[in-house]
Amino acid sequence: MSLRNALLAMLTSQPMTGYDVYKNFQTSVGYVWHAPDSQIYPELRRMEQDGLIRGETVPWGKRGTKKRYSITEAGVESFRAWLNAPPEYQRERDPVRLRAAYLEWASPTASADFFRAHIAYHSARVEDWEDMIRTLRDHSNPTLAKRLEGKSEEEAERITAYKVFAYEGMIARAQTEIEWAEKGLELVERLERRG
């Protein structure tokens, strides 16, 4: 049900077409929640049927049309209910740790490469999220800008603070992964040196 709430979250900022949402999922929000268009369009249709959003056909060019969705009162209610409900946790399913636990079966080179790839991946994510925080802080983020229209200084600060804090959480997690993988390299070095 998180996809549905990710979509509602976006539509609380402004009305959007499925394509707009898809584009946002590829860039900004996509760094927290990703979804392909083949999942977005059908879900939007279902949400309209459930009365959470309302779609209106608007012209596009001479002959073309597109459908722009707006969140309804029921949609806002549903989104609020999700945020106020206690969180649910998935069972643990961690492919990286699963592999790490059995590295005695891998070659020393592959083990080291594994940790180096882990560091590279999370370093790249840290940069993405730091960029994201920058656009949130200086309000150059268009979705946020739209969201803050007509809001008081205090409200704007509050809204921005939660978003920045969420991305800081992503960064903290990634940095922990990097530190762990660096220790992993040392461990491989120590255990496999004598081989």
Add this chain to the structure above:
Amino acid sequence: MSLRNALLAMLTSQPMTGYDVYKNFQTSVGYVWHAPDSQIYPELRRMEQDGLIRGETVPWGKRGTKKRYSITEAGVESFRAWLNAPPEYQRERDPVRLRAAYLEWASPTASADFFRAHIAYHSARVEDWEDMIRTLRDHSNPTLAKRLEGKSEEEAERITAYKVFAYEGMIARAQTEIEWAEKGLELVERLERRG
């Protein structure tokens, strides 16, 4: 494909029935990779068809039978290939961070409860994993004990070290989550006090 490799990982220790695997997935290995029996039994059948494991029907009581699976050479090969291949990363999909980013829509009480639940959940996981590390270190873990049979002191140390290191990674991640959620409580306190 990680389920398949989690199953292979278990069967590198000793031959097991589907039920044995299921039990282990609920306790030891389940703290890294969880799977329900409705997923385990069919996957084992598919793996047998693919020649990765071999099943033999063994008697159980007077009339009953059960099927015990052993890993084959091809299975070991496939497991090794997985461990030596570069890791693949899923797209980001983080329901906790998604919620955190939109806490301006939640009530202050619900926001604080959300972070407290996050702390409680991860604290419980830390205890589970610390227990797990204890049973690995003192070799009271039966699956590990079986795995270390006939191994040299050095080999045993090496095998154990990777498993401990994997769980240390889980703990590090959980502790980062706890620290983040504690900062979240402070943030809620600061932002919502004046409401």
Add this chain to the structure above:
DNA sequence: ACCCTCTATCTATGGAGATAGGTAGTTGTT
């Protein structure tokens, strides 16, 4: 003999998501 719990396995349904296509109109460039 009865009952409970554990062992051992199976099926069925549905949601979520990945992957890989397809169609059609628009806009801008050469």
Add this chain to the structure above:
DNA sequence: AACAACTACCTATCTCCATAGATAGAGGGT
């Protein structure tokens, strides 16, 4: 006029996983 690139939306298939059942024998206690 041709074209590429982008906007806008749709479909199909497949795997994974959750959830919720069902069946049947084993082992132990009352």
